[in-house]
Amino acid sequence: MTTLLVLIVVVLLAVALWQLTKIFDLTQVGANVNDTQVANDNDNKVNGYLMFGFLVFIYLTTIWCLVYYGKFPLIGDSASEHGPELDNLMVITMVLIFIVQTITQALLHYFAFKYRGRQGQQALYFADSNKLEFIWSIIPAIVLAVLILYGLYAWTNIMFVDEKDHKDAIVIELYAQQFKWEARYSGEDQVLGKANVRYIEGVNNLGVDLSDPNAQDDFTSTELHIPKGTRVIFKLRSQDVLHSAYMPHFRAQMNCVPGMVTNFSFVPTLTTAEMRENKDMIEKVANINNIRAKKSADLVAKGEPALDPYTFDYLLLCNKICGASHYNMQMKIVVDTPEEYKAWLKENSSKTIVLAVKAAAEEAKAAEAPAQTKDTTTVTSKDTTVVAHAETK
Numbered sequence: 001m002t003t004l005l006v007l008i009v010v011v012l013l014a015v016a017l018w019q020l021t022k023i024f025d026l027t028q029v030g031a032n033v034n035d036t037q038v039a040n041d042n043d044n045k046v047n048g049y050l051m052f053g054f055l056v057f058i059y060l061t062t063i064w065c066l067v068y069y070g071k072f073p074l075i076g077d078s079a080s081e082h083g084p085e086l087d088n089l090m091v092i093t094m095v096l097i098f099i100v101q102t103i104t105q106a107l108l109h110y111f112a113f114k115y116r117g118r119q120g121q122q123a124l125y126f127a128d129s130n131k132l133e134f135i136w137s138i139i140p141a142i143v144l145a146v147l148i149l150y151g152l153y154a155w156t157n158i159m160f161v162d163e164k165d166h167k168d169a170i171v172i173e174l175y176a177q178q179f180k181w182e183a184r185y186s187g188e189d190q191v192l193g194k195a196n197v198r199y200i201e202g203v204n205n206l207g208v209d210l211s212d213p214n215a216q217d218d219f220t221s222t223e224l225h226i227p228k229g230t231r232v233i234f235k236l237r238s239q240d241v242l243h244s245a246y247m248p249h250f251r252a253q254m255n256c257v258p259g260m261v262t263n264f265s266f267v268p269t270l271t272t273a274e275m276r277e278n279k280d281m282i283e284k285v286a287n288i289n290n291i292r293a294k295k296s297a298d299l300v301a302k303g304e305p306a307l308d309p310y311t312f313d314y315l316l317l318c319n320k321i322c323g324a325s326h327y328n329m330q331m332k333i334v335v336d337t338p339e340e341y342k343a344w345l346k347e348n349s350s351k352t353i354v355l356a357v358k359a360a361a362e363e364a365k366a367a368e369a370p371a372q373t374k375d376t377t378t379v380t381s382k383d384t385t386v387v388a389h390a391e392t393k
């Protein structure tokens, strides 16, 4: 395949060069231009039919692509309540673009054929046509207005969620930093404690204000667990640069901006286990595993370990190019049943940030204590090593 493509590129380059030399010849003043170089009626007719041929080629390619690749990626398998609405908008837009492009392509090629060059034929000139301009302005204006209004309606529905209306919602903070995610749960009080980048110290890597009463029961996790059927309100923060929290299966994306808190909220509708049972998902996973098996065979032949088989998991990805390891900035999302979620909470909610900070402080204190009992010579000798290092540099 690659050889064929390279061959095609070489041939096309040769044709382009040949045409360029011809153009160069034609531009020479007083050059003896051969009559065969100027297009005659027959040439124009052939080119007119070729335009039609190209139109058929475009349509056949489109039909072929639709049959083989027509299933839109990430459409029809959304796992959030608002997902189908967004997918609908996407499908309407795609269908509209498809219809418009089919008609305009046909018109473009038809007119190119109809008004092909003929000896002695002159173009009709007219300055303007109000009727024509009205038609081609008003139709796109109406279509776009309807599309934009529907889009705005969907946007408002998805984005403007009043927290007061959702008292039972779960509030989770997603904290972005180069190049990982961390989730902070608000604990039993359902209120996240205050946080600021200035409080970041030691194990308190999210900068939680430890003096805030609301922060006392906050705990963090490197795996995002959410229950099916409950609204989750995400508060997004970033420690360093602009990141973007992207949860494709939930049709959710929001920027994480340093110095401010952004929001996104959705209701998950399919647990991880249910999504794994989805017919399309089974097919997709089988396909990935087929590719992996083939790769593994090659790897094993080379004496390298085989690849692990793939199982589906929801993911939180970063969708802003935020640095060298951006591609790998992701966190596993697990959608549990409400019971599973309760069990997970029970297991993890005791590992609060406040306790972790206290434990770390005690550990540091314990490590310091034996050092204090030693005489100062140890410290002096340490210092001289530093000096010695500095001098050798």
Ligand SMILES: [Cu+2]
Binding pocket: 176, 178, 179, 242, 243, 244, 318, 319, 320, 321, 322, 323, 326, 329
């Ligand atoms: Cu990022």
